[in-house]
Amino acid sequence: MELFSEIYGKYYKLIASLLTKLPLTRQEINGYVTKEGFAESNLYLLPKLLDKNGWPLLTLDKDKYTSKIASKVVLPVTILEKRWLKAICLDIRCAIFFTQEERTALLAKLADVEPLYQQADFKYFAQCLDGDPFADNTYIANFRTILQALREKRVVYIKFVSGRHHSNGGNYVPLKLEYSTKDNKFRIYCAKIVHSSVKGCYIINMARVTAAQAREKYAKPLPSIASYIEALRCKQPIVVKVSKERNALERFMIEFSPYEKRAEMDEQTGICTVKLYYQTMDETEILIKLLSFGPVIEIVGPASFVKAVKNRIKVQKELLF
Amino acid sequence: MAGYQELIKNFAKLRDCMRDFFVYGFKTRDDFKFMSGRTYDNERRHIENFLGKYVRWEYSKTGKRVFLSFNTLRFTQNPFYQAYLAKSFTGNDIVLHFYLLDMFSTGFCGGADAITDEIANRYDQCFDAQTVRAKLLEYARLGILLRIRVGRSYQYRLQDTTLKTLFADIKNRDDALSFFTEVAPLGIIGHYLQQGNNLVNKSFMFKHHFIAATLDDEIVLTILQAMHEHRYLQFVNFSERVGTEKTFVGMPVKILVSLQNGRRYVAVKHGNKLACFRLDYIKKAKVGEKVSGWEHGKAWTDHVLKQAWGIAHAWRSKKEKISFVLHIDEQQELYVLERLQRERRTGEISKLADNIFCYSATVSDVGELLPWIRTFIGHIKAFNCSNLEVQKRWEQDLQNMFALYGGEC
Numbered sequence: 001m002e003l004f005s006e007i008y009g010k011y012y013k014l015i016a017s018l019l020t021k022l023p024l025t026r027q028e029i030n031g032y033v034t035k036e037g038f039a040e041s042n043l044y045l046l047p048k049l050l051d052k053n054g055w056p057l058l059t060l061d062k063d064k065y066t067s068k069i070a071s072k073v074v075l076p077v078t079i080l081e082k083r084w085l086k087a088i089c090l091d092i093r094c095a096i097f098f099t100q101e102e103r104t105a106l107l108a109k110l111a112d113v114e115p116l117y118q119q120a121d122f123k124y125f126a127q128c129l130d131g132d133p134f135a136d137n138t139y140i141a142n143f144r145t146i147l148q149a150l151r152e153k154r155v156v157y158i159k160f161v162s163g164r165h166h167s168n169g170g171n172y173v174p175l176k177l178e179y180s181t182k183d184n185k186f187r188i189y190c191a192k193i194v195h196s197s198v199k200g201c202y203i204i205n206m207a208r209v210t211a212a213q214a215r216e217k218y219a220k221p222l223p224s225i226a227s228y229i230e231a232l233r234c235k236q237p238i239v240v241k242v243s244k245e246r247n248a249l250e251r252f253m254i255e256f257s258p259y260e261k262r263a264e265m266d267e268q269t270g271i272c273t274v275k276l277y278y279q280t281m282d283e284t285e286i287l288i289k290l291l292s293f294g295p296v297i298e299i300v301g302p303a304s305f306v307k308a309v310k311n312r313i314k315v316q317k318e319l320l321f
Numbered sequence: 322m323a324g325y326q327e328l329i330k331n332f333a334k335l336r337d338c339m340r341d342f343f344v345y346g347f348k349t350r351d352d353f354k355f356m357s358g359r360t361y362d363n364e365r366r367h368i369e370n371f372l373g374k375y376v377r378w379e380y381s382k383t384g385k386r387v388f389l390s391f392n393t394l395r396f397t398q399n400p401f402y403q404a405y406l407a408k409s410f411t412g413n414d415i416v417l418h419f420y421l422l423d424m425f426s427t428g429f430c431g432g433a434d435a436i437t438d439e440i441a442n443r444y445d446q447c448f449d450a451q452t453v454r455a456k457l458l459e460y461a462r463l464g465i466l467l468r469i470r471v472g473r474s475y476q477y478r479l480q481d482t483t484l485k486t487l488f489a490d491i492k493n494r495d496d497a498l499s500f501f502t503e504v505a506p507l508g509i510i511g512h513y514l515q516q517g518n519n520l521v522n523k524s525f526m527f528k529h530h531f532i533a534a535t536l537d538d539e540i541v542l543t544i545l546q547a548m549h550e551h552r553y554l555q556f557v558n559f560s561e562r563v564g565t566e567k568t569f570v571g572m573p574v575k576i577l578v579s580l581q582n583g584r585r586y587v588a589v590k591h592g593n594k595l596a597c598f599r600l601d602y603i604k605k606a607k608v609g610e611k612v613s614g615w616e617h618g619k620a621w622t623d624h625v626l627k628q629a630w631g632i633a634h635a636w637r638s639k640k641e642k643i644s645f646v647l648h649i650d651e652q653q654e655l656y657v658l659e660r661l662q663r664e665r666r667t668g669e670i671s672k673l674a675d676n677i678f679c680y681s682a683t684v685s686d687v688g689e690l691l692p693w694i695r696t697f698i699g700h701i702k703a704f705n706c707s708n709l710e711v712q713k714r715w716e717q718d719l720q721n722m723f724a725l726y727g728g729e730c
Contacts, residue, residue, distance in 0.1 A: 094501075129663045
């Protein structure tokens with residue numbers, strides 16, 4: 001079973017879709033390949049597609065190309081894909097999307113294949129023990145209501161318990177659901193609606209939602225999630241000097257790979273200076289992650305962040321001596 | 322020597338280069354010592370071609386640094402999946418693909434010879450019967466075609482399962498696919514399904530998302546095959562420390578994933594020992610001979626792994642004890658106690674007095690806990706472990722941190 005196969009590739013997909021759009025001129029095909037292909041596909045795909053000695057899939061009729069393929073080409077679901085689908089059907093998190101009846105029906109249709117993997121094939125380390133209750137009926141119902149509201153741009157009344165254990169409630173339009181495998185939790189990025197207007201963006205933990213009721217569709221424009229994320233981006237990056245001691249450089253780079261960063265190596269000292277960009281709401285998480293590296297890294301900026309680190313170290317010193 | 326081509330035959334070189342551009346980002350052309358300058362240029366061009374908008378470059382004293390930089394929270398889809406869409410093929414491959422699917426989708430059914438003739442009739446193209454037969458067999462193996470025995474020969478017809486027929490009346494299908502494509506093992510397969518059905522993720526974004534892991538998915542697939550068929554895994558491992566490649570053979574028992582740093586390993590039993598190999602260091606892997614006594618070996622390794630706190634030393638059977646005492650203000654810092662609870666893994670927490678808590682664990686290597694314990698700096702009142710070397714390292718590290726940050730604000 002091949003994972004890296006041309007049948008799933010960009011060219012096959014692009015051509016299958018192009019064939020349904022013919023007849024087109026050379027220029028129109030060029031435009032389509034530019035839009036749907038890789039950056040250089042015009043250079044490599046067009047000659048094969050359009051030239052006389054290329055692939056015999058198109059016919060030139062006056063100035064337009066027509067297809068030699070009469071029907072709409074649909075690739076069936078392959079065995080590899082079926083096996084993967086069966087594996088995700090057996091994942092506990094699948095319950096939040098599909099009802100038991102839907103899962104049973106799907107598994108019956110996939111009865112002729114073995115799951116590509118089983119949960120027992122993997123062992124996950126460092127996953128939080130208080131992950132979302134994916135098998136809980138109230139959680140599932142709330143999740144589905146919120147997911148549907150997100151798709152339909154609908155207001156949903158959400159009742160939830162805050163991080164400080166206070167009960168809250170209000171009207172929100174969900175913008176995105178964020179999931180962390182490490183935390184094993186969903187969080188709802190949503191716009192708060194007061195008197196039919198957006199009153200800021202909020203983040204609510206899905207597991208803290210105690211009730212969710214879908215209401216009317218929200219017709220006005222909503223804030224863009226991209227601008228919300230951009231607004232939460234730090235003003236100044238954290239600057240860290242990372243040594244090669246105890247393989248710290250590699251460990252650091254891999255651990256912080258999900259973050260935007262700039263790195264420059266000083267070959268003479270073997271010290272790498274890394275500028276780390278992060279979401280301001282994650283500052284404490286980043287701080288403790290950096291502390292976990294101990295003395296093999298040195299946090300050198302910005303001043304406010306270094307001050308927070310020094311403060312922790314000072315408190316630690318006082319606790320021990 | 323052949324020039325640059327947009328599509329690629331072998332994923333391995335691109336895999337190494339992509340990871341280096343993304344994870345490290347400080348390397349210049351000269352730092353890629355394991356490949357020639359020409360190969361580097363080709364791979365860099367592939368990366369620019371597939372991931373153009375994410376490629377950055379800067380000049381430093383040592384030269385031009387090309388790197389990939391992004392905040393993974395902004396993605397709705399793993400950008401590295403693009404590389405999997407670039408497999409090269411021959412002219413015959415693509416032409417036969419469209420001819421066959423076109424013919425079969427009109428309900429055509431026949432043997433290899435009849436199909437070869439039909440292609441000549443319909444499309445005015447002559448193919449060698451062997452070439453057509455090989456393609457039919459390949460597509461039957463992939464599950465695209467059904468191969469039915471009729472008398473002494475085989476007939477082929479289109480397999481008619483589509484995403485639509487599988488998920489008839491299931492309304493959360495698209496969201497489920499979007500979600501599992503990013504979080505499930507071998508999510509690239511979900512991406513293939515999304516691509517083939519023009520689906521895009523509109524609902525989710527992902528935090529702590531180690532997207533480069535997908536570059537090892539071909540290795541993962543081979544490991545899973547070996548595990549499910551109870552066979553040995555034969556693989557070439559690159560040792561970063563020594564800088565050489567070495568071939569190993571062993572019984573693969575589990576894939577270990579660290580959600581802290583995104584590294585993935587395969588746990589391999591070899592004789593009476595268990596070893597863990599990082600997937601990004603495995604260059605090639607293939608399925609080997611059948612393992613005798615699989616169940617016995619699996620039960621033993623499951624037992625060893627059950628007691629592991631982390632991956633690096635999961636294979637050790639010896640046990641060490643560790644404990645530390647924390648000062649946590651129960652009124653003001655309840656969130657610290659909650660974090661201790663959810664991150665404790667196999668350890669136990671006990672309350673010694675008001676605002677004083679003790680964490681204790683018995684693990685295979687206490688040294689593995691040190692990074693996590695350091696995240697509680699500012700709360701630690703005492704630290705003890707049965708490994709004197711680790712005890713000493715903890716104390717020395719703390720002294721070095723005091724020296725580094727002065728302990729003053």
